[in-house]
Amino acid sequence: MISLKIHQPNIFLFVSQTTPLRSFLSHPNSPVPPRPRFSLKPNPLCFSPSQIQSSIYFKPLKVSELQPSVRPNEEGEEEEDLQNSPQLQDLSPNGAVYRKTLALVECSMFAALTGLVYFLSNSLAIENYFGCFFSLPIVISSMRWGIAAGRKTMVATTVLLLILSGPVKALTYLLRHGIVGFTMGALWRMGADWSLSIFLCTIVRALGAVGYVLITSFLIRENILALITINIHASLTFMFTAAGIYTIPSMEFIYTLFGILVLLNSGSFMFLLHLLYSVFLTRLGMRTSLRLPRWLEKAI
Structure with a gap:
């Protein structure tokens, strides 16, 4: 129809x-x-x-008649929503991305500075004068950004020295300074007492010293540990003879005495290192993060 x-x-x-x-x-x-x-x-x-x-x-439809997809806000709520968005929060000074980036930059700078100073001190034969400061950047990184940051600083410094000076210098730094600084920084970060920290750091320092001697012996094809024990045995025999004691010490006694001497040397060094680092970190404004003994707090 x-x-x-x-x-x-x-x-x-x-x-x-x-x-x-x-x-x-x-x-x-x-x-x-x-x-x-x-x-x-x-x-x-x-x-x-x-x-x-x-x-x-x-x-x-005219262009003037188009309405915005976002509701206009006269009180500034839209700007607040943008500022509170996850992307802008991460880029803020308190955001996760900003803090991770800052930690990575600081660890890289500490690693570069430590590697350069260690390389120059070895080249100029002044390592003994700066040896107490080689572990400090690792401790600072651990105290500021956590144990993982201290580990990254240690690894980055070792890799840098491996490229600049070769494996021998890199292993020397790792055994004598790197592991010691990482152990101290981790214990201080966890709030351990000084007695426990000094004890564990002393063991780590002693093992690092023995490992350094063994590595050097392997590289030069000479048993340095045997030479040290033989010299100790000869010195003790001479001292006993001069004192009127006609006894020859056994090798077990020599090894025990050698271990005790290494532990005493490492323990005294770590005690002085704890004092030095405590004063240095206190001057840097990190006293609240430290757990110092009462006598040291009164002295500082």
Whole structure:
């Protein structure tokens, strides 16, 4: 049924189509369909072509009528949301990304400084004058950024010395200064007492000294440890003979005496190192992170 509107109001023409339009178009030689019947009946459900056209065509949208997708905020809440976003929080001075970057930069600078000073001190034969400061950067990194930062500083310094001076100097630094500084920094970071810290650092220092002697003996193809014990044995025999004691000490006694001497040397060195580092870190403003004895707190 097709409705056509005539210019008279509320008058519609209804055309009844008996033959489908599709079949008529597909067969042009087919007979003309019968003339449609016209009925002048008002149909309130039919729409005029102007109404159909207005319903089909959309109203063009102007640029000035576009509304922002974000609700305007007059009180600045939108800026606060942006500042509180995770991306901006990470880049803030208290954010995780900023602190990790700062820790990495400090560890790299400490490693570069330590490696350069150790390399120059070995080249100029003044290592004994700066030996007490080679473990300090590792302790500072551990106290400021955690045990992992101290380990990174130690590894970075060892790798740098391996590139600059070779494996011998790198192993020497690692055994005599690197592991000692890492042990001290880790114990101080965990809040250990001085007695425990000095005891463990003394053992680590003694083992590092013995390991350094063994590595040097392997490199020069000479048993330095045997030479040391033989010299101690000869010195004790001479002293006993001069004192009127005609006794030859056994090698077990010599080895025990050698271990005691190494522990005493390492213990005294670590005690002085604890004093020096405590005063130095206190001057740097890190006294609250230290657990000092009462007599040292009163003295400082």
